[in-house]
Amino acid sequence: MSVSRRALLLGSVASVGLAGCDGIIASGGANNSAQGSAGSLLESKLDLPGRFKVPLPIPPVLSPVRTDGTTDYYEITQKVAQAQILPGVSTTVWGYNGIFPGPTLVSRAGRRTVVTHRNELPVPVSVHLHGGKVAPQHDGYPADLIMGTGPHSGHMGTMTTGPRDYVYDLDQPAATLWYHDHRMDFTGPQVYRGLAGFHLIKDDLEESLRLPSGDRDIPLMIADRAFEADGSFRYPSVDPSLTSTPGVTRDYVSGVLGDCILVNGAPWPVLEVEAARYRFRILNASNARRYSLTLDSGANFVQIGSDLGLLERPISRKKIEIAQAERYDVIVDFSGFRPGQQITMRNGNGRGGTADVMRFVVARTGSDDSRIPDKLAAREQLSPNQAVTSRQIVFARGGAEAHGMTLWTVNGKPFSEDYIVARPKLGTVEKWTIRALNVEHPFHIHLAGFQIMDGAQQGWKDTVNLDNGGSVDLLVKFAGFRGKYVLHCHNLEHEDMMMMANFEVV
Numbered sequence: 001m002s003v004s005r006r007a008l009l010l011g012s013v014a015s016v017g018l019a020g021c022d023g024i025i026a027s028g029g030a031n032n033s034a035q036g037s038a039g040s041l042l043e044s045k046l047d048l049p050g051r052f053k054v055p056l057p058i059p060p061v062l063s064p065v066r067t068d069g070t071t072d073y074y075e076i077t078q079k080v081a082q083a084q085i086l087p088g089v090s091t092t093v094w095g096y097n098g099i100f101p102g103p104t105l106v107s108r109a110g111r112r113t114v115v116t117h118r119n120e121l122p123v124p125v126s127v128h129l130h131g132g133k134v135a136p137q138h139d140g141y142p143a144d145l146i147m148g149t150g151p152h153s154g155h156m157g158t159m160t161t162g163p164r165d166y167v168y169d170l171d172q173p174a175a176t177l178w179y180h181d182h183r184m185d186f187t188g189p190q191v192y193r194g195l196a197g198f199h200l201i202k203d204d205l206e207e208s209l210r211l212p213s214g215d216r217d218i219p220l221m222i223a224d225r226a227f228e229a230d231g232s233f234r235y236p237s238v239d240p241s242l243t244s245t246p247g248v249t250r251d252y253v254s255g256v257l258g259d260c261i262l263v264n265g266a267p268w269p270v271l272e273v274e275a276a277r278y279r280f281r282i283l284n285a286s287n288a289r290r291y292s293l294t295l296d297s298g299a300n301f302v303q304i305g306s307d308l309g310l311l312e313r314p315i316s317r318k319k320i321e322i323a324q325a326e327r328y329d330v331i332v333d334f335s336g337f338r339p340g341q342q343i344t345m346r347n348g349n350g351r352g353g354t355a356d357v358m359r360f361v362v363a364r365t366g367s368d369d370s371r372i373p374d375k376l377a378a379r380e381q382l383s384p385n386q387a388v389t390s391r392q393i394v395f396a397r398g399g400a401e402a403h404g405m406t407l408w409t410v411n412g413k414p415f416s417e418d419y420i421v422a423r424p425k426l427g428t429v430e431k432w433t434i435r436a437l438n439v440e441h442p443f444h445i446h447l448a449g450f451q452i453m454d455g456a457q458q459g460w461k462d463t464v465n466l467d468n469g470g471s472v473d474l475l476v477k478f479a480g481f482r483g484k485y486v487l488h489c490h491n492l493e494h495e496d497m498m499m500m501a502n503f504e505v506v
């Protein structure tokens with residue numbers, strides 16, 4: 001635990017109750033929403049490039065440094081590097097292997113993956129495999145830190161001063177996962193500076209379906225950013241060094257929304273495609289922005305997967321509503337378009353530049369032996385009759401205050417390593433009702449997968465979006481490991497301001 005948060009918890013947190021949670025104004029700034037998202041718009045201080053000029057980059061696939069009969073071994077170094085995100089402009093990134101997004105890992109279901117992380121950044125880090133069914137010591141608990149090159153004092157919890165091995169057994173179906181920083185108090189700014197990458201799991205079933213593959217299986221990491229005049233990322237940290245005081249300035253306590261849309265680290269990119277089917281693994285890696293994605297020119301999305309793997313059957317969608325950390329695995333069929341035609345992915349929640357995401361240009365015809373099967377994967381379907389208990393989780397602003405700022409809390413309590421909100425039993429199913437107050441909140445739970453009650457054909461998920469005042473009933477299955485994990489809001493500014501709680505699988 002960082003000294004700043006311990007001081008916050010033990011010395012300066014005052015109980016304020018939840019009586020005013022439904023109001024618009026809280027101590028320390030307003031509860032703001034903009035462009036369909038909780039947060040305030042942060043504008044860049046330099047001229048942004050024209051849209052659809054930069055080719056879409058594809059993150060490189062990382063090769064293992066060695067393999068044996070059961071395990072693939074990888075090495076990643078987290079370090080400061082320079083990147084040309086905006087044409088002709090140098091931007092300092094904190095990157096896995098010095099790139100943003102980080103390299104893509106591709107693993108086999110049921111085969112162990114070991115990733116050795118070295119931290120050459122000036123601050124501590126913690127690595128979370130989002131969507132992974134992972135033992136607690138390898139899950140990226142926020143106080144379980146790899147120390148950096150800066151001073152190592154002022155932290156409590158598990159501290160590694162050299163390389164750290166993260167062991168993933170990956171006893172789970174094929175899915176689109178991602179890995180990102182999860183450091184206590186500073187997840188928002190450290191992910192914003194570049195600490196995010198894809199981790200794909202593949203299996204025999206998925207490969208038997210003849211879905212688009214190879215160069216036509218493309219991950220798309222969508223993230224908004226703002227830039228300073230010198231090209232650096234603009235972010236309203238109270239402490240820009242990220243070494244002492246956590247949090248953002250008062251205008252951005254509801255979330256940070258950038259004015260430049262990046263896909264795979266490029267602004268409003270363009271991808272040349274053949275007149276064929278393509279698979280796109282769409283991830284919303286933004287801190288606070290939600291997207292309402294559509295395709296123009298008559299194109300549709302055919303959803304084949306959700307957060308934790310394939311659906312039972314494909315679903316045609318005109319629109320995709322995707323909150324922070326959610327994944328949509330989709331196929332787009334360009335075979336009906338002529339060479340030269342353009343199809344633009346737009347964001348119905350955006351305004352001006354943020355209303356556009358990227359563009360596809362049909363460059364040529366091409367052969368295609370892929371298909372969209374009528375049935376995809378037979379997955380376990382949970383029933384309310386399996387639930388051994390029911391719980392309610394409330395995300396709201398209120399319940400505690402520090403330094404004149406009303407905090408984001410879970411069930412009225414700020415995060416503490418000692419507070420356990422639930423103790424589910426290993427192997428059981430529970431019914432959880434999640435409520436969101438004040439502004440929009442995406443709920444995320446580590447380790448456990450869930451199904452949305454009355455959420456027909458949405459598949460297995462680890463993140464669900466809630467509008468202000470909304471609620472959702474979930475059937476949550478606790479499988480894999482015993483131990484302490486966290487649940488939290490995946491608006492990263494909310495998470496850093498204590499909207500996180502422990503649960504312990506017993």
